[in-house]
Structures are given as structure tokens and as C-alpha cells.
Amino acid sequence: MVLDAVNEMHRHVTADQIYTFIKEKYPSIGRGTVYRNLGILVEEGKVRKVEVPDGSDRFDFTLENHYHVECVKCGEIFDVDMDVISELEKKIKDTHGMKYISHDIFFKGICRNVRRKK
Numbered sequence: 001m002v003l004d005a006v007n008e009m010h011r012h013v014t015a016d017q018i019y020t021f022i023k024e025k026y027p028s029i030g031r032g033t034v035y036r037n038l039g040i041l042v043e044e045g046k047v048r049k050v051e052v053p054d055g056s057d058r059f060d061f062t063l064e065n066h067y068h069v070e071c072v073k074c075g076e077i078f079d080v081d082m083d084v085i086s087e088l089e090k091k092i093k094d095t096h097g098m099k100y101i102s103h104d105i106f107f108k109g110i111c112r113n114v115r116r117k118k
């Protein structure tokens with residue numbers, strides 16, 4: 001049910017938005033149930049958790065690694081249409097003993113919806 005919601009909503013949604021979405025169809029569902037199942041789906045790799053540097057986590061139906069852009073005006077998260085820079089970790093000069101395993105890039109922008117309103 002939770003997985004369906006993430007796929008159906010087709011956006012980068014917060015846990016709260018997923019809960020509200022499911023609750024419309026299944027009014028008796030509890031917030032804890034939705035959050036718990038969301039956590040399980042992330043652990044199972046069926047939903048991707050996007051950690052937003054200065055906002056709540058978003059949940060993403062696109063599983064392969066990709067970058068995001070956050071609209072600084074409305075807070076909406078969008079996918080960035082570019083290839084992942086797989087050699088980025090190799091550019092680190094002094095690793096300080098850290099083994100780098102992955103990276104995320106978060107761009108900032110102003111989305112079309114906001115710009116159109118002006």
C-alpha cells in the first residue's frame with residue numbers, strides 16, 4: 001500500500017504527504033504504520049530515501065543513483081537530468097583514511113512554477 005502510494009504520487013514526497021495520501025483511501029490507517037512500512041521499504045531498497053540537507057527526508061520511486069535540485073522558493077525536489085559522476089570520489093586529494101562509498105549532489109534552483117507566477 002505504501003509502495004503503491006510512492007509510485008502513484010510520482011514525486012519526491014515526504015513521509016507526511018504519503019501518510020495523508022494513504023489516509024484518504026484508508027482512513028483508519030495510523031501514521032506509525034505508514035512510517036514503519038516506509039522504513040522497511042527503504043531498507044529493502046524498494047524506495048529510495050533522499051536526505052534533504054535543510055528539510056525533511058523525501059521518498060523517491062527512482063531507485064538508481066541520481067542527483068536532485070531543490071527549489072529554494074517552494075521546497076519542491078526535482079530530479080536532475082545528468083549522468084552520475086562516478087569518478088567524483090577519485091578527485092578527493094586527502095581521504096583522511098575515509099573510504100568513500102557514494103555521494104549525493106543537491107543543486108539549488110527556482111522552479112518553473114514559481115518563476116511563472118512572477
Ligand SMILES: [Zn+2]
Nearest residue numbers: 071074111114
Ligand atoms: Zn518551486
Ligand SMILES: [Zn+2]
Nearest residue numbers: 060062078079
Ligand atoms: Zn529523485
